Structure formats: structure tokens, C-alpha cells
Amino acid sequence: MSYLIKPKNYKPILDLQQTEMGIKRIKDFFQQNLSSELRLRRITAPLFVLQGMGINDDLNGVERAVTFPIKDMGDERAEIVHSLAKWKRLTLADYNIKEGFGIYTDMNAIRADEELGNLHSLYVDQWDWEMVMSPEKRNLDFLKKIVKRIYAAMVRTEYLVYEAFPAITPVLPCDITFIHSEELLQRYPNLSDKERENEIAKEYGAVFIIGIGGKLSNGEPHDGRAPDYDDWTTPSENGYQGLNGDLIVWNPVLEKALELSSMGIRVDKEVLMRQLKLVGQESRTELFFHKRLLNGELPQSIGGGIGQSRLCMFYLRKGHIGEIQAGIWPSGMRQEAEMAGMPLI
Structure with a gap:
């Protein structure tokens, strides 16, 4: 069900024209910084992929992809992407990208099962990126190093917005805080996962929650994650599992946590088989993507996605993602939001 948060005494700082100008500045500047920080080249990405190849992102495993028949291919079905998590790794191999370099692209998706609200729409736009890494770097220190580089680009972009629109004062801290999802659970044992995110984001301003997808001591994962791209089961030096996570900031307009990015070190053969077994999906090993990975045809990589509209929403201090992107909303929500x-x- 849709749900609308109504910020108290909310009034947009920028009008519609200023907002559009701000969106363009943010997108141009941030993607250039992201490319420079991680040595990524821009490539073209698909809006849809063939069904049944294991390429599309399954998200939490319950979301339905939008599908359609292809007339000139005997009505073989294609599906709109949810994200490009696995497609990017295939592309690293096909483009023969060398270690230490990578790719990024504008990813556009439709998620028809999304619960609509201030932060969720039917349309998803993000920078999807993927970088080739050596197997020796499969550790938490390397993940943190990449997170810090991405966060540095976010901090610089916020200052660019401040220079263009002085009424928008920067709020991001200089450094990002890291915490494992199990540590977060132990810190707030009586709160839900989203309530824990709110508390930690409010305290630190910007946090990276490590270990998304694996079960915690309460028997539940902090959040869902598909078993065939992020590594959420490999133990780290402190014993906690997971080489992935979510980058979250405190949203001063909605007064709640805002996830801007999800990323992680990707599965290798061993981790893929372990995670498929954990969720009872060993049959996926017969799919195109999984066969190539198990045959050693795909490089070890790290990657993720960064929400474009969410980033712009945060920087421009908007209360609803529908103030950034054109979309379809329940008529009641549109009227309430206007009021x-x-x-x-």
C-alpha cells in the first residue's frame, strides 16, 4: 500500500525551473566524479533482457518483472530490468576490462510491485557501476576503501549544490561511519530494521551498514538480497558475515534515514554455490549467467547502484521523489502531496 509522509511546515526551497537546473548540475557533476574516483568508463545499457537467462536482478525474490512478447522472435519474452547487477559483470568480461578499471551506466528500470511513497516510485533511475578487482582484495578493507571514494564524491557534489543555491546548507559529515548490521541489531535489539537505520543515520549523518542479506542473531536478515550477485555470507576478520552493504544518510526534510546506494563485492564460484544452497535455488546453476560464472568466464568484481532521483531529492531538499521525476501516482497521494x-x- 502507498504511504505518504507529510513533512512539517514544508516548503520547497527551489521552484520547478531551479529544480530542473539543479538536477542537471548534480547529475553531470556527480557522474564525472564517480568516473574519476573509480576509473570507470561510461557504456550503454539495456532497458530489457531476455527472460530465463538469469541476467535480471531478482531483488528480494518476490518482485515481478514487467514482461512482453517479441513478435520477430516467435513471441519469446523479454523483461524490463530491475537493476543491472549481473549484466554488468557479463559486460566486464565481454569488454575485457582490466583489473582496477570498470564501467558505469544510466540504469532505467520499472518496478511494478514497488510500494509507492515519498521514496519509492514505479520508475527507478540509478548509476549502475562495476569494477574489476583481484581475488586478493576480497576483504572488508577494500570494500570500505571503495565506499569512502564514492562518499567523497557525494560530499563534493553537495558543496556544488550549495555554491549554486546558497539557501541549501550542506549537512553531510566529512567522513562516513561503518557499522555491521549485527552490531546495529545488538545496539537497538527492540527496534525494527528500518527503525535501527533511522537511529544510526540520525546519530552519525552518513553510515554504511555492512552485511545485507545474511541472517542475523535474531534469525532474520537486516534486508533482503538476491543470492547470486552480492557476497553476504563470507566472514570478515571480526567474525561478522558479509562483504556488501547499504549507504544511508539522514534526510533532514523527512527526518528519517535515506538509502542512496547499495553495493558489494560480488560472489565467486564458492560463494555463489553456498548462497544458492542457503535459499534453495541450486537450479539457477543451469542459467546463462550462472554457467559463465561457474565456468570461470567472469572476472572478480565489486559494484553497486546509486539512486539518481534519490540523490537529487536529498541535495535539493525535496520531500517527495515525485518532485524530481515525472511519474504515475495514486490520485489521492497526488492531492495530499499538493496540499x-x-x-x-
Whole structure:
């Protein structure tokens, strides 16, 4: 069900024209910084892939992909991507990208099962990126190093927005805080996963929660993650599992945590088989993507996605993602948002 948060005394700082100018500045500047920080080249990405090849992102495993028949291919079905988590790794191999370099692209997706609200829409736009790494770097220190580089680009972009629109004061801390999802659970044992995120984001301003997908001591994962791209079962030096995570900041407008990015070190053969077994999906080993990985045809990589509209929403201090992107919303939500000072495009 859709749900609308109505920020108290909300009034947009920028009008529609200023907002569009801000969106362009943010997108141009951030992607250039991201490319420079991680040595990524821009490539073209698909809007849809063939069904049944194991290429599409399964997210939490319950979301339905939008599908359609292809007339000139005997009505073989294609599906709109959820994200490009696995497609990017195939592309690293096909483009013969060398270690220490990578790719990024504008990913556009439709998630028809999304629960619509201030932070969720039917349309998803993000920078999907993937970088080739050596197997020796499969550790938490390397993951943190990459997170810090991405966060540095985010901090610089916020200052660019401040220079263009002085009424928008920077709020991001200089450094990002790291915490494992199990440590977060132990810190707030009586709160839900989202409530724990709110508390830690409010305290530190920007956090990276490590270990998304594996079960915690309460028997539940902090959040869902598909078993065939991120590594969420490999133990680290402190005993906690997971070489992936979510980058979350405190949203001063909505007064709650805002996830801007999800990323992680990708599965190798051993981790893939272990995680498929954990979720009872060993049959996936017969799919195109999984066969190539198990045959050693894909490089070891690290990658993730960074929400474009969410990033712009945060920087421009908007109360609803519909103030950034044009979309379809329940008529009641559109009317309520208008009354709350959040006109939806």
C-alpha cells in the first residue's frame, strides 16, 4: 500500500525551473566524479533482457518483472530490468576490462510491485557501476576503501549544490561511519530494521551498514538480497558475515534515514554455490549467467547502484521523489502531496 509522509511546515526551497537546473548540475557533476574516483568508463545499457537467462536482478525474490512478447522472435519474452547487477559483470568480461578499471551506466528500470511513497516510485533511475578487482582484495578493507571514494564524491557534489543555491546548507559529515548490521541489531535489539537505520543515520549523518542479506542473531536478515550477485555470507576478520552493504544518510526534510546506494563485492564460484544452497535455488546453476560464472568466464568484481532521483531529492531538499521525476501516482497521494506543499511532476 502507498504511504505518504507529510513533512512539517514544508516548503520547497527551489521552484520547478531551479529544480530542473539543479538536477542537471548534480547529475553531470556527480557522474564525472564517480568516473574519476573509480576509473570507470561510461557504456550503454539495456532497458530489457531476455527472460530465463538469469541476467535480471531478482531483488528480494518476490518482485515481478514487467514482461512482453517479441513478435520477430516467435513471441519469446523479454523483461524490463530491475537493476543491472549481473549484466554488468557479463559486460566486464565481454569488454575485457582490466583489473582496477570498470564501467558505469544510466540504469532505467520499472518496478511494478514497488510500494509507492515519498521514496519509492514505479520508475527507478540509478548509476549502475562495476569494477574489476583481484581475488586478493576480497576483504572488508577494500570494500570500505571503495565506499569512502564514492562518499567523497557525494560530499563534493553537495558543496556544488550549495555554491549554486546558497539557501541549501550542506549537512553531510566529512567522513562516513561503518557499522555491521549485527552490531546495529545488538545496539537497538527492540527496534525494527528500518527503525535501527533511522537511529544510526540520525546519530552519525552518513553510515554504511555492512552485511545485507545474511541472517542475523535474531534469525532474520537486516534486508533482503538476491543470492547470486552480492557476497553476504563470507566472514570478515571480526567474525561478522558479509562483504556488501547499504549507504544511508539522514534526510533532514523527512527526518528519517535515506538509502542512496547499495553495493558489494560480488560472489565467486564458492560463494555463489553456498548462497544458492542457503535459499534453495541450486537450479539457477543451469542459467546463462550462472554457467559463465561457474565456468570461470567472469572476472572478480565489486559494484553497486546509486539512486539518481534519490540523490537529487536529498541535495535539493525535496520531500517527495515525485518532485524530481515525472511519474504515475495514486490520485489521492497526488492531492495530499499538493496540499502538503509537495507538487508532484
